[in-house]
Amino acid sequence: MKTISRMTMVAGTKAAAAPGSVRARAPLATPNRIGNTARSAVSQMAGAPAGRVVVSRRRDLSLNAVYQDGQKLDRPLRVAIVGGGPAGACAAEECAKAGIETFMVERKMDNCKPCGGAIPLCMIDEFDLPSEIIDRKVNRMKMISPSNVEVDIGSTLKPNEYIGMTRREILDDYLRQRAEENGAKVINGLFMGMEQKEGEKGPWTMKINSYEGEEKKKVDLEVDVVVGADGANSRVAKIIDAGDFDYAIAYQERIRIDDDRMKFYENLAEMYVGDDVSPDFYGWVFPKYDHVGVGTGTVINKPAIKEYQDAIRDRAGDKISGGQIIKIEAHPIPEHPRPKRIEGRVALVGDAAGYVTKCSGEGIYFAAKSGRMCGEAIAARSKQGTQMIGERDLRTYLSKWDRKYWPTYKVLDILQKVFYRSNAAREAFVEMCSSEYVQRMTFDSYLYKTVVPGNPISDLKLLWGTVGSILRSNALRVSQGPTVTFGRK
Amino acid sequence: MAAPASTSMTRTTRRTTLFRAARAPRVTVRRSPVSRASENGSTAVVEAKKERSPSPLEKGGTLDGEKALGKDPAGATKAKLNKKLGTASEQTFEDERWVNQTWDLSQFSGSDGNTDWDAVIDAEMERRRILEENPSPSSLKEKVLFDTAIIPWWAWVRRFHLPEAEKINGRAAMVGYFMALVIDGLTGTGIWDQQNSFLGKVALNVAVIGIMFIGSTSDLGKLKGLWEEATFYDEQWNKSWEGVERPEDDE
Numbered sequence: 001m002k003t004i005s006r007m008t009m010v011a012g013t014k015a016a017a018a019p020g021s022v023r024a025r026a027p028l029a030t031p032n033r034i035g036n037t038a039r040s041a042v043s044q045m046a047g048a049p050a051g052r053v054v055v056s057r058r059r060d061l062s063l064n065a066v067y068q069d070g071q072k073l074d075r076p077l078r079v080a081i082v083g084g085g086p087a088g089a090c091a092a093e094e095c096a097k098a099g100i101e102t103f104m105v106e107r108k109m110d111n112c113k114p115c116g117g118a119i120p121l122c123m124i125d126e127f128d129l130p131s132e133i134i135d136r137k138v139n140r141m142k143m144i145s146p147s148n149v150e151v152d153i154g155s156t157l158k159p160n161e162y163i164g165m166t167r168r169e170i171l172d173d174y175l176r177q178r179a180e181e182n183g184a185k186v187i188n189g190l191f192m193g194m195e196q197k198e199g200e201k202g203p204w205t206m207k208i209n210s211y212e213g214e215e216k217k218k219v220d221l222e223v224d225v226v227v228g229a230d231g232a233n234s235r236v237a238k239i240i241d242a243g244d245f246d247y248a249i250a251y252q253e254r255i256r257i258d259d260d261r262m263k264f265y266e267n268l269a270e271m272y273v274g275d276d277v278s279p280d281f282y283g284w285v286f287p288k289y290d291h292v293g294v295g296t297g298t299v300i301n302k303p304a305i306k307e308y309q310d311a312i313r314d315r316a317g318d319k320i321s322g323g324q325i326i327k328i329e330a331h332p333i334p335e336h337p338r339p340k341r342i343e344g345r346v347a348l349v350g351d352a353a354g355y356v357t358k359c360s361g362e363g364i365y366f367a368a369k370s371g372r373m374c375g376e377a378i379a380a381r382s383k384q385g386t387q388m389i390g391e392r393d394l395r396t397y398l399s400k401w402d403r404k405y406w407p408t409y410k411v412l413d414i415l416q417k418v419f420y421r422s423n424a425a426r427e428a429f430v431e432m433c434s435s436e437y438v439q440r441m442t443f444d445s446y447l448y449k450t451v452v453p454g455n456p457i458s459d460l461k462l463l464w465g466t467v468g469s470i471l472r473s474n475a476l477r478v479s480q481g482p483t484v485t486f487g488r489k
Numbered sequence: 490m491a492a493p494a495s496t497s498m499t500r501t502t503r504r505t506t507l508f509r510a511a512r513a514p515r516v517t518v519r520r521s522p523v524s525r526a527s528e529n530g531s532t533a534v535v536e537a538k539k540e541r542s543p544s545p546l547e548k549g550g551t552l553d554g555e556k557a558l559g560k561d562p563a564g565a566t567k568a569k570l571n572k573k574l575g576t577a578s579e580q581t582f583e584d585e586r587w588v589n590q591t592w593d594l595s596q597f598s599g600s601d602g603n604t605d606w607d608a609v610i611d612a613e614m615e616r617r618r619i620l621e622e623n624p625s626p627s628s629l630k631e632k633v634l635f636d637t638a639i640i641p642w643w644a645w646v647r648r649f650h651l652p653e654a655e656k657i658n659g660r661a662a663m664v665g666y667f668m669a670l671v672i673d674g675l676t677g678t679g680i681w682d683q684q685n686s687f688l689g690k691v692a693l694n695v696a697v698i699g700i701m702f703i704g705s706t707s708d709l710g711k712l713k714g715l716w717e718e719a720t721f722y723d724e725q726w727n728k729s730w731e732g733v734e735r736p737e738d739d740e
Binding site: 144146147148149150243244245246247248249264272274275276277299300301302303305311314315316317318319332335336337338339340341342358392395396398399402406409410413414417423427431468469471472473475476477478 | 545546547549550551552610613614615616617618620621624625626627628629632633635636637638640645648649718719722723725726728729730733735736737
């Protein structure tokens with residue numbers, strides 16, 4: 001159904017281009033330019049004089065006139081979004097809603113990304129997600145310390161509060177379809193590169209290997225603004241020289257376990273800490289729709305990731321024993337934002353920008369939200385697509401984003417630095433999480449994504465208790481196991 | 490999985506070397522020209538060019554060589570590897586005083602009939618040491634119930650702080666006395682007058698607290714490291730704003 005509608009979209013633009021005989025008269029190096037054909041279609045619809053639509057190469061250039069920031073456009077603004085995950089889809093939806101001509105490039109429409117797939121409660125409301133995409137409602141969590149002290153978290157949750165577990169292929173597809181319904185043009189293609197032929201205020205020409213139709217076709221797409229939502233290994237980031245980030249490798253095995261054991265994980269997620277499962281992160285057992293995801297991650301010792309994976313399987317022990325591994329996945333997870341997140345008329349969002357929290361490693365909500373905020377900024381600053389925007393306009397998104405979410409990221413950074421240092425600190429972490437006050441605060445901030453200041457007296461008590469826990473567990477530590485520091489690498 | 494195990498198999502005699510170095514020779518290959526580069530520049534540069542670019546697992550914050558010292562998954566993972574090779578002395582934790590997943594305090598009563606908390610602390614230290622080197626699976630049936638908070642605060646203080654306190658007090662007294670002497674010599678204000686003045690009291694407190702934080706010169710490095718760690722993430726975030734004027738939110 002969906003592929004058919006996409007095919008007709010392409011066919012439709014071609015048909016619209018045919019009367020203007022774009023390709024027949026313009027001696028273009030590349031045979032097929034989506035940007036041209038689509039634009040001619042749009043400008044005809046907008047009632048632009050037909051004579052202005054491409055007659056020769058020279059005229060073509062005059063149409064591509066270099067627009068200064070803020071200059072009025074006689075056609076809608078053209079935005080290309082590279083990547084069709086939550087970040088890309090949400091950015092595309094906002095742009096398309098505002099009447100901007102939006103293209104979204106995604107190669108794998110059924111990409112089943114290795115990912116915990118947990119989304120906070122507020123995302124369901126904010127992004128209007130239907131209940132079908134939630135596979136499981138997790139309302140209990142277990143934290144397990146290096147010496148196997150277990151703490152059950154979740155008793156403070158209200159009956160209607162839960163962490164939603166989703167499958168990424170379902171969630172991404174839903175968000176993409178919604179963008180498409182709002183008017184975004186989804187291109188099944190691989191983004192190969194892009195260049196600005198007419199200086200830094202000129203349009204971007206994107207090279208795409210299109211897989212629309214039967215076979216691969218090389219096409220060029222011409223746009224004004226590019227949003228890079230293409231994940232941790234972003235090509236867009238590379239092209240604009242956005243710099244690198246440190247990253248963790250997350251390794252996950254999807255394991256199908258028998259019904260009795262699965263019942264145990266029905267609405268329970270487990271989180272293991274200890275330097276056996278990861279020197280600077282945690283290991284997990286998350287329930288998926290009919291199996292569990294068992295995994296771990298690390299930044300500082302990535303070559304040993306398989307040993308850590310063995311360790312997490314051992315630690316989960318009997319609870320997952322006898323299971324069958326149905327899939328193995330690994331993926332880089334950014335540790336911090338890239339040095340450059342905006343360059344000229346190119347912006348990065350989601351994992352491509354590096355918006356993953358420390359400590360919990362959460363990224364779906366932040367990706368979707370950053371995509372949406374970027375789309376909103378483009379729509380607002382271009383006056384619904386009627387004028388050209390520049391770096392400063394895109395930076396309004398960055399500024400809002402940093403102001404809004406910096407505290408959340410910083411708090412989680414501090415938590416990671418304090419509590420993932422050593423086994424002793426991890427013991428203290430688990431001890432601390434047994435306090436109901438801590439559970440309420442962490443769940444509130446996770447589910448609703450706001451850092452709510454707590455009761456100062458309880459905070460002081462908590463500080464006192466935490467310092468006590470850390471001192472005690474450090475005192476008990478005789479073996480000289482590893483201690484991690486989180487400074488410059 | 491098989492490859493690293495077999496490489497370590499050949500090196501079982503060098504078990505004491507770092508885990509990473511033992512199981513991944515390619516890391517050492519990559520490292521060698523760099524270390525040589527510091528000795529004689531020109532030849533090493535040519536060599537370095539021949540190197541394959543590091544794999545994604547070795548980039549992006551992976552620590553290597555000197556920097557990885559002490560940050561490797563030492564005890565735990567090494568022990569696991571040993572187990573696989575069949576050379577490890579597998580140590581499982583067992584103790585007759587550990588009953589129903591907690592320390593049976595009745596077995597810890599000292600000669601005076603009260604609980605001997607020092608013995609409890611010792612026993613728990615040993616338990617954690619064994620678990621750290623031989624992590625045991627978490628179990629549904631046997632939940633650990635022991636909570637270190639049941640050991641009273643004075644037992645911790647007596648055990649861990651008092652031996653240190655002697656040192657700290659001694660140092661504070663020496664530093665304080667020496668500074669008082671210097672001030673006396675410079676200004677002619679006697680020790681008694683210094684004690685009575687507000688400035689003197691402030692200086693006294695600064696000396697005592699300072700000694701608590703900076704017991705030795707190595708502590709200075711530690712504090713500096715902590716400060717760097719605390720501000721590092723801020724720097725990483727603020728990179729995108731360097732040299733750029735920040736637009737207002739309502740713009």
